[in-house]
Amino acid sequence: xxxxxxxxxxxxxxxxxxxxxxxxxxxxxxxxxxxxxxxxxxxxxxxxxxxxxxxxxxxxxxxxxxxxxxxxxxxxxxxxxxxxxxxxxxxxxxxxxxxxxxxxxxxxxxxxxxxxxxxxxxxxxxxxxxxxxxxxxxxxxxxxxxxxxx
Numbered sequence: 757x758x759x760x761x762x763x764x765x766x767x768x769x770x771x772x773x774x775x776x777x778x779x780x781x782x783x784x785x786x787x788x789x790x791x792x793x794x795x796x797x798x799x800x801x802x803x804x805x806x807x808x809x810x811x812x813x814x815x816x817x818x819x820x821x822x823x824x825x826x827x828x829x830x831x832x833x834x835x836x837x838x839x840x841x842x843x844x845x846x847x848x849x850x851x852x853x854x855x856x857x858x859x860x861x862x863x864x865x866x867x868x869x870x871x872x873x874x875x876x877x878x879x880x881x882x883x884x885x886x887x888x889x890x891x892x893x894x895x896x897x898x899x900x901x902x903x904x905x906x
Contacts, residue, residue: 769873774835777879781905785877795849798839800832801863804856861893877903
């Protein structure tokens with residue numbers, strides 16, 4: 757029986773949350789991109805702040821929601837900028853994206869499809885925002901191969 761051909765990937769999606777396991781997915785993504793000559797799209801998805809309650813304190817809550825959104829954006833920008841520096845140093849084509857969504861696994865799947873990715877590389881779980889259940893949901897939802905980093 758002839759050996760199975762090695763798959764070739766040209767565009768990796770690496771969802772991140774800034775955790776230590778997420779950093780491991782960065783390393784694996786960079787290694788794979790280098791080996792396959794692939795491009796990387798990194799994606800940070802954040803849950804939006806809860807909707808403001810009605811009644812007293814609405815303005816205070818709106819201010820807190822805006823402050824939380826700004827903190828999330830700065831966090832995402834920092835995570836993506838660090839990954840971009842590493843990718844550019846390695847000569848790997850890179851795109852970094854950020855979104856807020858109540859459907860994290862759906863957002864990951866949508867970005868992978870929209871950007872023409874052919875492999876998703878993500879961490880199993882961690883203290884950050886990409887918890888194990890989202891990894892499992894991406895695995896169940898996406899038709900793309902998923903490399904789960906432990």
